[in-house]
Amino acid sequence: MTDGVAERSRPRDRILETAQDMFHKHGIKGVGVDAITEAAGTNKMTLYRHFESKDELIIECLRATAAKGAAVWDEFEAEHPGDKLAQLHAWVRKVADMLASDSRGCDMANAAVELTETDHPARRVIKELKEAQRDRLVSLCRDAGIGQAELLADTLSLLFEGARVSVQTVGSEGPSAQFVRMAESLIASFRAR
Amino acid sequence: MTDGVAERSRPRDRILETAQDMFHKHGIKGVGVDAITEAAGTNKMTLYRHFESKDELIIECLRATAAKGAAVWDEFEAEHPGDKLAQLHAWVRKVADMLASDSRGCDMANAAVELTETDHPARRVIKELKEAQRDRLVSLCRDAGIGQAELLADTLSLLFEGARVSVQTVGSEGPSAQFVRMAESLIASFRAR
DNA sequence: CTAGGGTGTTACCGGTCTGTAACTTTCAGA
DNA sequence: TCTGAAAGTTACAGACCGGTAACACCCTAG
Numbered sequence: 152m153t154d155g156v157a158e159r160s161r162p163r164d165r166i167l168e169t170a171q172d173m174f175h176k177h178g179i180k181g182v183g184v185d186a187i188t189e190a191a192g193t194n195k196m197t198l199y200r201h202f203e204s205k206d207e208l209i210i211e212c213l214r215a216t217a218a219k220g221a222a223v224w225d226e227f228e229a230e231h232p233g234d235k236l237a238q239l240h241a242w243v244r245k246v247a248d249m250l251a252s253d254s255r256g257c258d259m260a261n262a263a264v265e266l267t268e269t270d271h272p273a274r275r276v277i278k279e280l281k282e283a284q285r286d287r288l289v290s291l292c293r294d295a296g297i298g299q300a301e302l303l304a305d306t307l308s309l310l311f312e313g314a315r316v317s318v319q320t321v322g323s324e325g326p327s328a329q330f331v332r333m334a335e336s337l338i339a340s341f342r343a344r
Numbered sequence: 345m346t347d348g349v350a351e352r353s354r355p356r357d358r359i360l361e362t363a364q365d366m367f368h369k370h371g372i373k374g375v376g377v378d379a380i381t382e383a384a385g386t387n388k389m390t391l392y393r394h395f396e397s398k399d400e401l402i403i404e405c406l407r408a409t410a411a412k413g414a415a416v417w418d419e420f421e422a423e424h425p426g427d428k429l430a431q432l433h434a435w436v437r438k439v440a441d442m443l444a445s446d447s448r449g450c451d452m453a454n455a456a457v458e459l460t461e462t463d464h465p466a467r468r469v470i471k472e473l474k475e476a477q478r479d480r481l482v483s484l485c486r487d488a489g490i491g492q493a494e495l496l497a498d499t500l501s502l503l504f505e506g507a508r509v510s511v512q513t514v515g516s517e518g519p520s521a522q523f524v525r526m527a528e529s530l531i532a533s534f535r536a537r
Numbered sequence: 538c539t540a541g542g543g544t545g546t547t548a549c550c551g552g553t554c555t556g557t558a559a560c561t562t563t564c565a566g567a
Numbered sequence: 568t569c570t571g572a573a574a575g576t577t578a579c580a581g582a583c584c585g586g587t588a589a590c591a592c593c594c595t596a597g
Contacts, residue, residue, distance in 0.1 A: 161573095162573085162574070176460065177460045178373075178457070178458060178460045180371075180373040180374070180458070181373070181458075181460050183553070183554060183555080184554085184555065184556085185553090185554085185555090193574075193575080194574080194575055194576070195555090195556080195557095196557085196558095196574080196575075196576080197573085197574055197575075199555090199556065199557080200573080200574080204555080204556080205554095205555065205556090255460070256457065259513060260457075260509045260512070260513055261457045263509075263512040263513045264371070264449065264453075264454045264457040264458065264509075264512060265371060265373070265374075265457065265458060267369065267370045267371045267374050267448070277513050278513060278514050278515070281510075281513045281514045281518075282514055282518075285514070285518070285519065302522060302525070302526075304519075305518075305519035305522050305526075306503070306519075306522070306526050308506065308510065308519045309502070309503045309506030309507050309510060309519050309520065309523070309526070310499070310502045310503060310506060311506065312505070312506035312507075312509045312510055313501065313502030313503060313504065313505035313506030313507070313509070314502050314505075314506070316453045316456075316457075316505045316506070316509055317474075317501070317502060317505055319453070319456040319457060320452060320453055320456045320470055320471060320474045321471050321474045321475055321478070322471070325474075325475075325478070325498075326478065326497075326498035326499075326501045326502050327502065329495060329498050329499070330502070332495070333495075333498075333499050333502070340533065355543085355544075376583070376584060376585080377584085377585065377586085378583090378584085378585090386544080386545080387544085387545060387546070388585090388586080388587095389544080389545075389546085389586095389587085389588095390543085390544060390545075392585090392586065392587080393543080393544085397585080397586080398584095398585065398586090
């Protein structure tokens with residue numbers, strides 16, 4: 152029955168997908184639940200039947216976007232099976248693509264900026280997801296045979312994070328335009344040790 | 345709560361100071377003008393006599409914080425007159441101090457995250473101020489006798505920006521903890537070529 | 538002393554926000 | 568065909584938002 156278009160998927164999925172998109176574009180505090188449900192072709196009551204609050208919806212959105220990010224890493228493994236160094240370079244290229252095609256940065260980082268209450272339930276999730284991302288990059292660096300894998304991974308992480316922020320402040324022609332060169336020479340210098 | 349009210353200055357100055365502090369702590373959309381004026385020991389009408397809108401207040405706050413940042417650079421020059429390399433290292437130490445003592449990142453970057461409308465009046469100001477920051481760091485690198493000063497400055501910028509974001513997502517014990525090490529070895533490698 | 542500008546106070550406007558209640562409609566499966 | 572759960576609809580509550588009007592007050596310059 153539901154073999155057709157994703158457009159006519161179940162309301163919960165539509166809400167989740169639409170919310171991710173709208174939170175990403177307009178920010179969490181910049182979009183209300185009414186706007187989300189309308190864009191998703193449903194209504195507020197249905198949203199609150201599937202999510203107990205907006206905060207809960209935010210958390211589910213963050214988990215969903217993180218899952219999409221994890222899927223990209225799996226693609227790297229599929230494209231370069233066993234070749235961790237090639238996967239690392241694929242990651243660099245992927246990041247460059249994101250910087251060029253999207254000007255709204257990382258959803259998790261943006262959420263951390265917007266949700267300033269230290270005890271906000273989403274903050275814990277953000278930390279967990281970001282730490283998982285870091286662990287995966289560290290593993291990739293280590294499995295690529297790089298000494299000081301943690302330091303390289305952390306440096307690349309900061310460059311990445313900084314680039315995504317820089318795109319939002321000065322655009323993609325700013326410092327982030329040099330990301331590939333920075334990352335590649337960094338990887339080269341770590342490999343040379 | 346602990347919103348210090350500079351009691352004996354003019355209302356406009358108190359509002360500006362208080363707004364900077366509250367925007368920094370709670371975010372721009374997380375603070376209403378009523379809360380600002382109350383914390384500043386005044387009232388909403390007085391705010392609107394000095395600032396034509398909240399957006400205008402936001403812009404003035406961004407300019408003020410940028411001016412404070414510029415003053416720090418002047419301190420470096422005063423502490424290490426003519427020694428541009430020492431000033432660069434002082435900058436690295438200063439950044440590390442900020443990362444350790446403040447968990448709310450850069451006001452300009454945070455504002456860019458929160459104010460998603462592409463035509464928001466503050467966005468132009470943010471871009472100008474960030475470009476001025478970059479220019480100053482480039483000049484410092486160049487005057488320190490470093491070849492490829494632009495590339496070093498941009499790399500340091502991204503590391504800095506990324507570190508300030510990382511502190512917000514995973515805390516000061518995350519990747520940003522290695523900032524000094526990253527920056528110092530970067531500077532060394534650029535000087536060595 | 539007095540005039541007047543800066544400031545404080547109160548009330549209000551129209552809009553938006555999250556979240557809920559009560560009811561009706563739709564539709565798949567038995 | 569009947570049934571029951573999921574989904575849609577309308578209305579509303581209560582709070583907060585940015586911004587304005589009208590008026591009372593205070594304090595200093597003249």
